[in-house]
Amino acid sequence: MAGGLKMGALRLLCLLQILLLLSTPLQPLQPFQLLQSLVSPIVGVSAKVTVGNQAKDDFLLKTLAIDKKKLDPSYFEKYDNLKWEGKIIAIGDIHGDMESLKLILRHANLINENDEWIAENVLLVQVGDVLDRGIYGPLIYNYLFKLQKEAPLKKSKVLLIMGNHEQLNMCGYFNYVNQKEVEIFFKNNFNYRLFHFVSTAGEYFKKLIRLPVIAKVNDILFVHAGISKQISSLSLQTIRLKTRLQIENMCKILSYDKSRDYVNREGVLWYDHVSRTAPYDEKQACAILSHVFNKYGAKHLVVGHTKQMTHEISTYCNGGLFLIDTGMSLFMNNGQPYPNYLVAENGIFKSVHLNVEVNKKSKYCDSLEIELRSPNKQSFCIHAKETLLSPPNGG
Structure with a gap:
């Protein structure tokens, strides 16, 4: 109870100070440093609560008991064994490019x-890093x-995974934010944006904090960056829960769970060792991957985060x-946009690369022409290249 009150008081203090800042003229600032002045580390959070029959749940570590009654159901949404019989389409990091997203769709x-x-x-499935x-x-x-x-309504589903740039924004780190975005959507006021992304009352914080950091659909794991051997000692639900709790703690290590930092380089939002190793030492990368697959009963891992210099989807x-x-x-x-998407259907994986050319009215398009009405009315000439990546039952 004491821990909950302390956390609530901290967020309330932060909100009040942000509201105060909103009433002041815009000054040059570094949002992360601003937050550091607003928030002090949380210590001494009480973990003495009762969980009844849930005491043996694998996401409850010996050093921490979580009273489910104090957390809303979104903390425990199931993303572990989603079943899907139809087509699956996965999209990587978007980073503020609405045109590329809509061309893919x-x-x-x-x-x-x-x-x-x-x-x-x-x-x-979108694997995060929509922002920045x-x-x-x-x-x-x-x-x-x-x-x-x-x-x-069409018996379809949209699954959104959190990326490290969503985490950065919710923790007040705005170094990658485009100034034009602030001018257009936040009245040219970084403090106004700070409220929406950092305060628990903020429009975007309330929605982004609910995004899962990892999900399993059939035998496919979807995560933004990767899964380390260290983090794979935990269940998928534990990873989601602890990562969310740490982000809500201004990304500071949980005082009642100091054994792990869920938003550092070993966390699923940042861990890129497998992705960066695979092109040079595929055997080592696959060994780590095999360990992860055995732990979670999976055969495939789909990740973003690590930019492919070919501007095309890679597989290992x-x-x-x-x-x-x-x-x-x-x-x-x-x-120049480089839209790509991954298709999985009946055990077959293929990539689709879109070669995009802005098609002015004076130009002739000898392929597919797509006209977008927003964010800007514009016509594009699309040449698509499909590549088979994995045969049936591959992996």
Whole structure:
């Protein structure tokens, strides 16, 4: 109880100070340093609570007992063994590029020209890093949340995974935020953005904190960066729960669980050793992957985070590992987008690479032409390349 009161008081203090800042003229600031002045480390959180028959749950460590009654159901949503019989489409890091996202969704026939969901029996998975670098991160999340509501009407589903840039924003680290985004969506006021992403009352914090950091669909693990041997000693539910609790603790190590830092380089939002090792020492990477697969009963791992310099999806370990961060955002490539998406259906994996050219009215498009109405009305000429990545039952 004492711990809950202390956490609530801390967030309330932070909120009050943010509201005070909102009433002051915009000054140059470093948001992370600002937060450090607002928030002091939390210590002495009480862990003496009763959990009844849940005491043996694997996500309750010996040093911590969590009273489920004090946490809303979203802390315990099930993402461990989702079953999906239809097509699965996975999208990597977007980084504020709305055009690339919509070109993918249109090309994959998931949405119509009015940006409405139309696909039946399709699971769309986005593996995080929607925010930062580009301009439209907040707008993209608004749109993805809209699709989450529309998809079930067509017996489809949209699964959004948290990335490390979502974590950074919720902990007040804005070094990768595009200034144009702040000007357009947050009245040119970093403090206003701080409120929306850091305060528990903030519009985006309330939604982003509920995103799972890891999910398993059939025999496929979806996570933003990767899974280390160390972190794989925990259940998927434990990883989700502890990562969320630490983010809610301003990303500081939980005082009642000092044995692990869930948002450091070993956490699933940041761990990229397997992804970076695979191109040079595939045997070592696959050995780590095999350990993870045995632990969770999986055959495939789909991750973003590690940018592929070819701007195309890569695969290693006989179809066990798929690296889908292709650096697609036009804001990272001098205005040239590199949209790609992964398709999994009936045990077969393939990548789809879209070669995109802005198609002005004077130009002739000898391939697929897609016109977008937002965020800017523009026409694109698309040449698609499909590549088979894994045969049936591969992995």
